[in-house]
Amino acid sequence: MAGIENFSVFISAAILLNIYPGPDTLYIIGRSLSSGRNGGICAALGISSGAMVHTLVGAFGLSAIMATSAHAFIMVKFAGAAYLVYQGIRLILERSAQIRGSGGVRLSEAGLLRIYRQGALTNILNPKVALFFLAFLPQFISASSPNKVLSFALLGLVFVATGTIWCLILALFSSTISARLRRSEKMTARLRRINGVLFILLGIRLATAGLDS
Secondary structure, three states: OOOEOOHHHHHHHHHHHHHOOOHHHHHHHHHHHHHHHHHHHHHHHHHHHHHHHHHHHHHOOOHHHHHHOHHHHHHHHHHHHHHHHHHHHHHHHOOOOOOEEOOEEOOOHHHHHHHHHHHHHHHHOOHHHHHHHHHHHHHHEOOOOOOHHHHHHHHHHHHHHHHHHHHHHHHHHHHHHOOHHHOOHHHHHHHHHHHHHHHHHHHHHHHHOOOOO
């Protein structure tokens, strides 16, 4: 199949890896709690878009630069960490909660786009995602594949598809549970600050994580 080996094993591994809790999972839950269903869905789609970028970059071998250059890895790592910390501080310092609508929080189109962009950048600026794609996907590409770029891209698309489904389920589940918590301005502000602290902790975790940890 397009130079792909052990596809059933790959599917099983992809599902298990996608449901394993990590920074993306925490980001989606945090956004679902503080911004409701639409915010959670935008966060999930942003994360998936970031994974698509890693798939394309990895398919053409650019991720190998970060795998072989400690300097490049460190630059991307600290850029991602700084971005997360910045967004966390921004959330904590915000004074007014988002405008409410039916069922919880109603976000403007600009607000939803901002959440989507944050999700994408959170994923793109995590160099470990790039290294994961580069290390994991080639294990299922045949050495005799006539087009290894295509094989890598197809595996990446499947991985992203299974991840997107899981992220959307996570966003819907989290936003449903948290609907009652968002009924008051005080609780909404508290959830927003918790989300901000979460961002800062994720940024610190990314900044302090080693290449092989």
